[in-house]
Amino acid sequence: MLCLENIRLVHNPGTPTEVTALDGLDLHIPAGQFVTVVGSNGAGKSSLVNVVSGVHRPRSGRVIIDGRDVTRLPDHARAAWISRVFDNPLAGTAPELSLADNLALAMARGGRRRLRPALTRQRRELMRAQLATLGLGLENRLTDPVALFSAGQRQSVTMLMAGLTQPKLLLLDEHLAALDPRTRARVLELTVRMHDRLGCASLMITHSMRQAIDVGDRLLVMARGRVVFDAAGPDKTNLTPSDLVDIIAGLGDAPTDRQLLAG
């Protein structure tokens, strides 16, 4: 499904601040696989997501999604395949628009559906049914501006919107980081449910060692722009957070206090 071949990404090339963010990265993620990614600050995790989504174009290497070479396609041209959820719960929705309008825009994204049918009575019923699965009572607030919602409610809506385009690839960039523990657990459950329903490939960046071990099928550790540890099955589930911290520390990339506290 997702194939990265020998990706090299260099920021500010030829200047004193030149930095190699991805350094010959190879990665293959088949459809249906849920992959968690950990690593120290600056290891290249967000750079990986930015190269896959098309925000950054690599200096060399190829990005292949669903068998198609998309290396030269800009991010908007990849929207039909990819949904991305950011760490900022306020980033994924338009605050001044109503909940219904946000959902209609998400349905229109990727070009599968037009806005007008999305606002018919039937479409609103579909929206209500989808919102009811969140268990937050938002199905009764379709006309409210999203600005009135809490961070957790907005991130839950963003997750719902991410699934509406039937993406082949779900990119989750620390999407649980800003949520309180109860909301985090609920959005995580929603994430896993959505991944299973879509049958897509998912890539979740996290600073929580516990989450990285407990969630998904495969765990990657990144350091200095490469994948340096790759575990699945019992090799993954038998890991402990302290094993992971040791792996990261052994790479010379000292784990941050945040990683240690995240458990």
Ligand SMILES: Nc1ncnc2c1ncn2[C@@H]1O[C@H](COP(=O)(O)OP(=O)(O)OP(=O)(O)O)[C@@H](O)[C@H]1O
């Ligand atoms: N837009 C940019 N301009 C210059 N350097 C950048 C840019 N984005 C990232 N970098 C550098 O690239 C390297 C990898 O950064 P990246 O954000 O991918 O790391 P990360 O693993 O996501 O870190 P964190 O856990 O702190 O979010 C770092 O050295 C970072 O300073």
